[in-house]
């Protein structure tokens with residue numbers, strides 16, 4: 001087995017020391033402090049302190065070679081400011097964004113909450129980001145040479161009837177820099193966004209994006225796969241519709257799932273009733289259910305990337321068992337630290 005990197009200090013121990021300090025801070029502040037610390041470590045050449053022993057476990061999905069199947073989910077690095085630092089943590093791929101054409105502040109703070117008893121988060125960030133131009137500058141500067149997904153959305157003020165214009169503008173901008181592009185129609189924090197998952201609206205949007213993708217592939221001499229990210233709150237007919245559109249339009253992969261608006265699993269816990277999307281442990285089962293149903297409807301025609309509720313290597317295996325070819329982490333990293341990446345990679349390698 002070839003191992004990439006060698007840990008100088010146990011990252012588990014480092015995170016065990018850092019976590020109480022981070023959890024004493026407001027979650028959004030802790031998020032910022034963590035990412036800035038990573039960036040400084042990387043700039044100082046010290047990121048190898050956190051570099052983990054990740055077994056090589058290459059996988060080809062969407063025509064792309066992933067060195068291991070464990071990815072970073074979108075939203076942790078919305079502006080693509082920390083790609084190089086995050087890239088040093090051993091992920092098999094990294095997804096950044098969601099970016100919108102124009103900068104926007106997102107919702108008022110506080111807008112990120114820990115539901116610590118349930119190893120969960122509720123967020124209503126609302127696509128806070130510095131806009132496409134700043135995003136592209138950051139992505140161009142990044143030193144990362146691995147698989148990079150760029151996740152696109154629409155501005156809050158753009159009416160739904162004009163949503164396609166926002167997605168097309170983002171696709172044009174990010175295309176030459178992306179390994180794949182994710183079309184995010186599943187955030188619960190942009191009003192009515194998830195209506196774009198309805199059959200007719202989705203078919204129209206994806207049709208326009210696929211046509212533009214073909215033109216961009218010609219222009220840049222490179223085919224960049226288009227990935228659709230969906231919500232866990234779709235019922236089975238809704239999932240069947242999404243699968244039908246994905247197959248008819250030639251979507252390259254589906255990320256299942258984004259956060260949930262359901263609070264069934266966290267009733268009565270502190271912050272559970274905050275508005276927004278719930279992520280973390282309580283999302284594992286609902287998200288896996290969606291993956292299993294999707295797998296039946298897609299019958300292998302479109303690969304599934306599993307996101308939602310992975311907090312251990314066992315969870316990662318369950319996700320793959322449900323039907324995911326690749327997985328992505330977000331909330332698990334907050335509760336478990338970067339050691340979770342290696343734990344999942346080892347567990348999936350079996």
Ligand SMILES: Cc1cc2nc3c(=O)[nH]c(=O)nc-3n(C[C@H](O)[C@H](O)[C@H](O)COP(=O)(O)O)c2cc1C
Pocket residue numbers: 073074075076078097098112121123125127151184187229257258259279280281283307308309310328329330331332
């Ligand atoms: C604070 C926060 C912000 C997020 N922002 C985005 C985003 O901008 N775009 C997106 O596609 N998903 C976003 N997500 C969803 C995650 O990418 C992921 O799909 C979801 O949290 C489920 O995975 P998890 O349970 O491992 O966190 C966000 C999640 C959190 C917790």
